Amino acid sequence: MESEVAHKDATDQLLRPAGFKLDDWPAFSAAIEQAAELFGRMLGKLVTGELTIEVAEVVAGPAGNLIDQDQAYVTNVVHAPGWDAKLLVGTSRNSALRVVEMFFGGSGPADGLAVDRDCSRIELAAVGLMFRYLAAVLQSSFAPIADPEMEPGTCVDEVILDDLGGPEEPIVIVRLACVLMEQNIEVFIAVAQRTLSAVGDPLRMVVEDAAEASDPKWSEHFDRQFRRADVDLTAVMDGGALTLDEVSRLRAGQVLELEATVDSLIKVDCNGHPMLWCRLGQADGSFMLKVEQFFDAEQDLMEELLTATAVKN
Template sequence: MMMENVDVDQRKQLPNYLLDAAGISIERMPMLNVIFDRMAASCTDSLQPIAGTPCYFSVNGITNDRVGDIIKDYEANAVAAVLYAEQWDSRIIIMLDRDFVFTMVEAMFGSDGAEPPLDVERTFSNIEIRLVQALFERFAKALQSAFAGTSNVTFRVERVETAMASLAIGRSGNMSICANIMLQALYRGGQMFLIIPHSALNPLRQKLAHVVVSDGRAADPRWREQMESEVQRTEVTLSAVLDEKMISLDDVVKFHVGQVIELEATPRTLARLESNNQVLFWCQIGQLDGYYAMQVADPVDQKREFVDDILSR
């Protein structure tokens, strides 16, 4: 009798209402497995140039859980980042357990794994927090890339927390998808937990219900050759930086014509060759046919640059 009072448009929307009430079924969203596998592979590739040892990421499982149940066992034993997805108007959580953090610190700072794993409960140091902040930025980009093709979404690190009680992205009883991604490095490892509320994924149900993967066999070899040719002919802007000096804004406003600003560089100082704010090589400055010239001396150690950037924060 009640259905007779429901108009036609409302009847069409009833299946969606029922799905919303039932939540996300992992079995009916096979594309989630593909997305999380992509993220794990992207994390592995992203850390390869900067880690002193191979770091492998793999999906260990995907579950449906309440947010509060997921994080309650990791109070004072993990560090987490809250990511804001503007296109979804929703927030998600990436949480790293203590073993993950300690393993990454050793991998990034050149350990060979000979020392036994650190087994002590203490607060995370400032260097460890800086390191995971940099890692969260990379993981956010990896997740964004994994969702490409399914959802045009960007993830921004909003804040980093060590107190799990501060991870408020909704009610603690709200259901979420939790992907457990394992790290393996230096004969040890750790766990990453990616927590996405059902409310963020509900609008994507239909896209997540079908697996969409690219087929490399369908690539046109002529198109690939043309793409390679165009990329090789692309012009890029190079900048040579001999030295930098930090000065106050008060000193800047006092600049006058003819003033000399002293630098600590000498004719033997190596200059940084950059493109798009990315350091590429260390170069020696010279002259050739009446022009300034740069001779490549050494490639840039991406790992060292990454660590120096963390320590300078």
Template structure:
């Protein structure tokens, strides 16, 4: 290919990209966006588990495209929004909570049980409500950042929060953007969280977003994993020590009488099998200490190997 042909092809590619950007992103052609925002919902729910006793459920309500100004107009006087700088994308994105979301989270985080009627007030947000929203924005930013990481990594830095959507500026108001709306349910009430990303930030990822990554697995939250491990480790279990087992006929069992003595073939040196929930775990030695029976673990039981050994001996 000569230089002139290369320049012509490059120019054609640039024109096609500009035409695609001008036409806007078609959500149906970017199925990976739904996977990403499902992750955002999961990460937000996991993050709130560490902050409240009552469970909160997040779900993706809708993902659509539109003009930034038109999107924000729907939330005017009814939401609080946070602007984040995405350094690697060279853009800013916006995350917002509507009034019902903030009031619901106040009740969840301060231990309400849902017995009180929901707040129905058009007043401005109080200082406490704004501080709670700030803490929730920190969690939401981490969730969005983690959800996009397999496609395009970037650091999201929270710059400021606004209650007037006129000041929630992440680009020209007539620029195209994608907005994802997530619903929260807790204590029998709910609210809406929304994420607005300029289409100019998503255009470079278009090819990656056009295909769902097979075998894609969300990264585990290390805090949740640690808490799970801690709770499982503290779970109480019952252990059973089996000194001897014998097979008898049902007729012999029916003939048992009160006071009858059943002789065992076991001796003080017979190994005891330690079981949990019907699963053999260890071979132990029976002993005594301070007037009580005790077991000393001597070996781990491999039931699969024992089964193979029994077949070989037969």
């Protein structure tokens, strides 16, 4: 107990100089904890062996003090249009290479082994997939309180603090500690303090402890309503992309050719998360979708990497 109090006091001391105190943002803290748990579950499906992920620390201060630009990082800018802001997620290059090896069943480079080279295109694609999952769990975890939309950009082999507002910009950085097969991996999430202040009260809400608020009748009612809740599903027939130039030249009545055929699988998403692969059919004069299989994250990873390799060649 004393060690926990000492840790909390130490954290508060780190946060106070930058004018940010974690105790003032309980909903933000709860959402980050939930995101870490969901992130661990998603990554656990892609690797072999036991994986643990927890929030190591949440600190605040100038971006240049908290993120060493002289260190080799792999990063991804996550756009949050609803917050009118950008988040920066990243990991060290060594950690990135460990992630890539573990995705393919390896044990990863040894701790302390420095790798003095840029990441390859296929390695960036693998780490980019991890960041995509991180953006998805952040969106899911913050949705009940701040309704964000997280759109990950391109994974790059560098860190650009201008995306957060520059080296002097006060930020809050969350460090996630991941341990897999005795390998240590750190992933960070950085956001400008002004972004959190702009979102405001929803992130400051007190999250009531579930044990204290337990009411059997209410829990039964909530569970019953939850099971009856409506969700929006999106069926994606063709995932092709158009350039801005192609979009600007579209005309009313123009016919767009799809690469999909009648035999192509259709991906069904829920809130941006892929769930099912289906086939298109007809019944009683209406179109229908027949569930073929559940979405396989590992298979998706392999297809992403094969696509990246094909582009490179």
